[in-house]
Amino acid sequence: MNTSVPIVRIVDDDASFLKAIARLLRASGFEVKTFASAAEFLLQPELDIPGCVLVDLQMPGLSGLDLQEELAKEGHKLPVIFLSGQGDIPTTVLAMRRGAEDFLTKHAPKEDVLDAVKRALDRDAFERAGRARMEALQACFATLTSREHEVLQHVVQGKLNKQIAHDLSIHERTVKLHRTSITSKLKVSSSAELTKLWIEVSPIKK
Known part of the structure; x- marks a missing residue:
C-alpha cells in the first residue's frame, strides 16, 4: 500500500453497510480500509498514515464516541466523521465539541458523505503541514546555544545591543555576533521575523 495516499478508515459492525459505504468511497477514488469494530481498528499499526475515520456511533463494545476518545x-x-442510524442532538454536540469533522445519519445523501470525507482529508493534510512546520521550527531553535537563547530572550523584548550587553555583562560586539548566529540558524533576516517565530514556538504563559 502506498503510505503517501490518505486512507479513509471505516468502522462499523453492520457488514452490509460497511461494504456499501466502502464501495461508494472506492468508486469515488479514495483508498479505503474497513473494520468491523472499534477494538479491531485500534489494533492496526497504521494510525500515523494520513487520512480520516468514518465511524458508526453505536457499536457493541467500544462505541464511536469511545473510539474518538481513545484516539485523543x-x-x-x-x-x-460519525455516521449514525439515528442522530440525537446531545450526542452530536458532544462529538463536535471533541473535534469531530461531521455527524451524519446513515441515510444522508452520498454527496454529503463524500463532501465530509473530502473536508476531513483536507483538514488532516492542513493540520499535518502545520505540525511539520512547528517541528521544523523547534528543531531550529534547539540548535541555539545557551548564550544565544539568553540573547534571543532580550532581543524579542525589543532591547538594543548595548542594553543586552549590559544586562548579560558581555561586550556589545559579542551580542552582535550572537544575533548574527541566531538569525542564520533560524533563517530570518530581521528582529520582527525573529520575534514572530519566538511567539509561534513559545508556550502561552498564563
Whole structure:
C-alpha cells in the first residue's frame, strides 16, 4: 500500500453497510480500509498514515464516541466523521465539541458523505503541514546555544545591543555576533521575523 495516499478508515459492525459505504468511497477514488469494530481498528499499526475515520456511533463494545476518545488519549489526530442510524442532538454536540469533522445519519445523501470525507482529508493534510512546520521550527531553535537563547530572550523584548550587553555583562560586539548566529540558524533576516517565530514556538504563559 502506498503510505503517501490518505486512507479513509471505516468502522462499523453492520457488514452490509460497511461494504456499501466502502464501495461508494472506492468508486469515488479514495483508498479505503474497513473494520468491523472499534477494538479491531485500534489494533492496526497504521494510525500515523494520513487520512480520516468514518465511524458508526453505536457499536457493541467500544462505541464511536469511545473510539474518538481513545484516539485523543493516544495523541492520534485523525479527523473523525460519525455516521449514525439515528442522530440525537446531545450526542452530536458532544462529538463536535471533541473535534469531530461531521455527524451524519446513515441515510444522508452520498454527496454529503463524500463532501465530509473530502473536508476531513483536507483538514488532516492542513493540520499535518502545520505540525511539520512547528517541528521544523523547534528543531531550529534547539540548535541555539545557551548564550544565544539568553540573547534571543532580550532581543524579542525589543532591547538594543548595548542594553543586552549590559544586562548579560558581555561586550556589545559579542551580542552582535550572537544575533548574527541566531538569525542564520533560524533563517530570518530581521528582529520582527525573529520575534514572530519566538511567539509561534513559545508556550502561552498564563
